[in-house]
Amino acid sequence: MNTARQLRDKLEHARRLMDEGEPTLADLAASVGLSASHLQRRFAERFGLSPAEYLSQRKLGTLKGALREGSDVSAALYDAGYGSPSRVYEGGAAKLGMTPARYRAGGAGEQIRWSIADTALGQALVATTERGICMIELGEDAAALEAKLHAEFPKAQLERVDAGRDEFLAPRLRAVAEALAGRQAQVPVDLIGTAFQKKVWDALMKIPHGQTRSYTQIAEEIGHPRSMxxxxxxxxxxxxxxxxxxxRVVRGDGSLGGYRWGLPMKQRVLERERVA
Structure with missing residues (x-):
């Protein structure tokens, strides 16, 4: 087995160990046969996250899923591996955009500021709490976009602000608009999901502009070849x-497949990227 394959297998083993528990970096390094510094660097290169960040994302994804399903807050925190409520408030609540109890309650007690910007691909709704972006949605109908925001956070205090009138929201609106125009932009995203979803999303962000991959290729890339x-x-x-x-993910025969924002939008985006 060549050296590159051996390293890849060790990194995958480290990821699986973190999916099953919460090993320390030292324990993780010893288990896979790498130094802690080498593991830290190589893991971040492959997955886009340090081992500690990977653990944080996995736990947060588990917590969010349980809260969305209506689980008791204390039980959800324990099942996600936080140990005590204070642990999630030290780091998790900021990424969740609000406290777990408020998220489960549809955003009750939260103030969410939002705005809609015209972009090269239509309108984009960007919503944020004081701690970070909590939603980005695309569409042609402003009323429909607002309805989706209300559905996601039905009990929050929603306040629409004019673009450019909010010091926190304005730069994020501009960054999203730049990205949708096909230009390079640093867009702060909060990828909250299961460990598997996060792996898929990381793989998607590595697909170059103008190229596509099949669902099968992505499944193979993340080490789950039967999980199309x-x-x-x-x-x-x-x-x-x-x-x-x-x-950028299509069917094996090259046809578009599905798309959350509709196949016409998917076709437009792919054509724009191919031209660029």
Missing amino acids: RAVANACANNHVAIVVPCH
């Missing part, structure tokens, strides 16, 4: 259009 349907589901659950480019 799960890959498709992860694409369907991507709430960050274009920035996480699920439009």
Whole structure:
């Protein structure tokens, strides 16, 4: 077995160990036969996250899923591996965009500021709490976009602000607009999902502009060659259009397949990228 394959297998083994528990970096390194510094660097290169960040994303994804399903907050926190409520408030709540109890309650007690910007691909709704972006949605109908925001956070205090009038929201609106125009832009995204979904989304962001991959190729890339349907589901659950480019995933025969924002939009985006 060549050296590159051996390293890849060790990194996959490290990822599986973190999916099953919460090993320390030292324990993880010893288990896979790498130094801690080498593991830290190589893991980040392959998955786009440090081992600690990977663990954080996995736990947060588990917590969010349980809360969305209506689980008791304390039980959801324990099942996600936080140990005590204070652990999630130290880091998780900021990424969730609000406290777990408020998320489960539809955003009750939260103030969410949002705006809609005209972009090269239509209108984009960007919503944020004081801690970070909590939603990005695309469409042609402003009323429909707003309705989706209300459905996601039905009990939050929603406040629309004019573009450019909010110091926190304005730069994020501009960054999203730049990305949708096909230009390079640093868009702060909060990829909250299961560990599997996160792996799929990471793989999508590595597909170059103007290129596509099949669901089978993505499944093989992330080390789950028989999980094509799960890959498709992860694409369907991507709430960050274009920035996480699920439009670049097509069927094995080259046909478009599905798309959360509609096949006409998928076709437009792919054509724009091919021209660019």
